[in-house]
Amino acid sequence: MNLTITDVRLTPILVADPPLLNTQGVHQPYTPRLIVEIETADGVTGVGETYGDTKYLELARPFASKLIGRQVGDLNGLFTVADQVAVDSSRVSGQVDVGGLRGVQTADKLRLSVVSGFEVACLDALGKALGLPVHALLGGKVRDAVEYSAYLFYKWASHPEGVASEKDDWGAAVDPAGVVEQARLFTERYGFKSFKLKGGVFPPDEEIAAVRALAEAFPGHPLRLDPNGAWSVSTSLKVAAELGDVLEYLEDPALGTAAMAEVSAGTDVPLATNMCVTTFAEIKEAFARDAVQVVLSDHHYWGGLRNTQQLAAICRTFGVGVSMHSNTHLGISLAAMTHVASTVPNLHHACDSHYPWQSEDVLSERLTFEDGAVKVSDAPGLGVELDREKLEFLHRRWLDDDGSLRERDDAAAMRVAEPGWVTPGVPRW
Numbered sequence: 001m002n003l004t005i006t007d008v009r010l011t012p013i014l015v016a017d018p019p020l021l022n023t024q025g026v027h028q029p030y031t032p033r034l035i036v037e038i039e040t041a042d043g044v045t046g047v048g049e050t051y052g053d054t055k056y057l058e059l060a061r062p063f064a065s066k067l068i069g070r071q072v073g074d075l076n077g078l079f080t081v082a083d084q085v086a087v088d089s090s091r092v093s094g095q096v097d098v099g100g101l102r103g104v105q106t107a108d109k110l111r112l113s114v115v116s117g118f119e120v121a122c123l124d125a126l127g128k129a130l131g132l133p134v135h136a137l138l139g140g141k142v143r144d145a146v147e148y149s150a151y152l153f154y155k156w157a158s159h160p161e162g163v164a165s166e167k168d169d170w171g172a173a174v175d176p177a178g179v180v181e182q183a184r185l186f187t188e189r190y191g192f193k194s195f196k197l198k199g200g201v202f203p204p205d206e207e208i209a210a211v212r213a214l215a216e217a218f219p220g221h222p223l224r225l226d227p228n229g230a231w232s233v234s235t236s237l238k239v240a241a242e243l244g245d246v247l248e249y250l251e252d253p254a255l256g257t258a259a260m261a262e263v264s265a266g267t268d269v270p271l272a273t274n275m276c277v278t279t280f281a282e283i284k285e286a287f288a289r290d291a292v293q294v295v296l297s298d299h300h301y302w303g304g305l306r307n308t309q310q311l312a313a314i315c316r317t318f319g320v321g322v323s324m325h326s327n328t329h330l331g332i333s334l335a336a337m338t339h340v341a342s343t344v345p346n347l348h349h350a351c352d353s354h355y356p357w358q359s360e361d362v363l364s365e366r367l368t369f370e371d372g373a374v375k376v377s378d379a380p381g382l383g384v385e386l387d388r389e390k391l392e393f394l395h396r397r398w399l400d401d402d403g404s405l406r407e408r409d410d411a412a413a414m415r416v417a418e419p420g421w422v423t424p425g426v427p428r429w
């Protein structure tokens with residue numbers, strides 16, 4: 001068996017995205033992703049997926065060229081190679097990422113977000129070569145299916161008039177009735193049992209009303225609200241007091257570890273985060289100050305599936321819960337998320353996934369949710385198959401774009417509807 005990497009293909013694509021609202025603005029009609037293919041000397045190909053904005057492509061290209069001739073099983077070596085790739089300092093804002101709301105942007109995080117796509121592709125190739133599923137390469141699954149939550153968004157019925165976009169059949173959701181209707185569709189279509197509402201869009205009282213309406217419509221189901229740090233400490237405490245009886249957890253009510261620690265000290269409602277603990281370096285302070293009770297991992301920016309397992313082990317050591325965050329992603333990443341989640345013993349919350357919002361994919365067969373869960377595949381590798389025609393179609397869209405959609409920018413997308421829109425300052429309320 002020859003596991004030498006002989007070819008790496010990078011295919012940037014644009015995938016359709018509905019008009020989902022968040023505190024920064026609205027999702028663009030098409031969003032960038034990068035599909036990674038790694039081929040071995042024996043002709044085995046592994047696939048991976050990560051963010052596709054230019055700043056990631058700029059790193060992925062030199063990174064890919066350094067992999068030729070290396071072994072596909074040398075996963076630790078990927079981090080060494082990543083350290084050799086220079087990050088343009090203008091890409092490191094030190095501010096919350098404008099496209100994605102996943103904490104402060106650093107050079108290390110950019111590198112790890114690129115490594116993750118390649119690590120998944122290497123694991124897929126290795127698994128295919130050895131005839132083993134990815135979960136077996138990670139030590140073996142401890143569950144046969146992984147539960148996901150319904151990721152509810154305030155949304156418009158369609159993108160602004162005149163904007164090229166794909167239609168969706170979810171309808172509008174801009175008030176409590178619309179949110180409950182969307183949740184109902186999620187249960188009908190996928191059987192989800194937990195609900196997360198993306199907040200920070202409307203004044204807190206309106207979002208409290210939406211969560212109350214969900215609690216009435218779905219009594220006893222786990223509910224979460226995530227305003228992406230849009231609230232002050234006092235607003236966060238007010239919302240926690242008003243919704244404490246129905247929330248499974250409150251996600252990033254206020255921005256940063258210091259504010260989260262203050263909120264945490266004033267409420268019994270557990271706090272979850274994908275914004276103040278986004279790197280290993282941020283763990284110590286947040287845990288020491290008891291700022292968060294649940295960390296939402298994400299293999300994309302934590303640097304892959306094995307780093308996700310390490311994060312879960314640290315959380316277990318400190319008695320902190322763990323679950324999973326999601327940005328817009330396709331089936332390759334859902335398969336990767338499911339494999340790693342299946343190996344984490346201390347996973348006690350349904351994971352987030354944007355997948356139901358994505359009508360397009362690069363796989364020949366979409367992954368499915370049954371009773372709100374994805375079955376863990378025992379097929380070699382990730383257990384997914386790339387559809388070259390679909391990949392080519394979405395890549396063509398990326399090639400044809402004049403550049404305006406190649407960077408995710410929710411504030412720019414919002415300005416099409418509201419020309420005066422600027423990303424709101426924090427705290428917004």
Ligand SMILES: O=C([O-])C(=O)C[C@H](O)[C@@H](O)C(=O)[O-]
Nearest residue numbers: 022100101274325326327328
């Ligand atoms: O905090 C979160 O869960 C996210 O930021 C997830 C996504 O980025 C979501 O907010 C989005 O895409 O609008």
Ligand SMILES: [Mg+2]
Nearest residue numbers: 226251252274
């Ligand atoms: Mg969040």
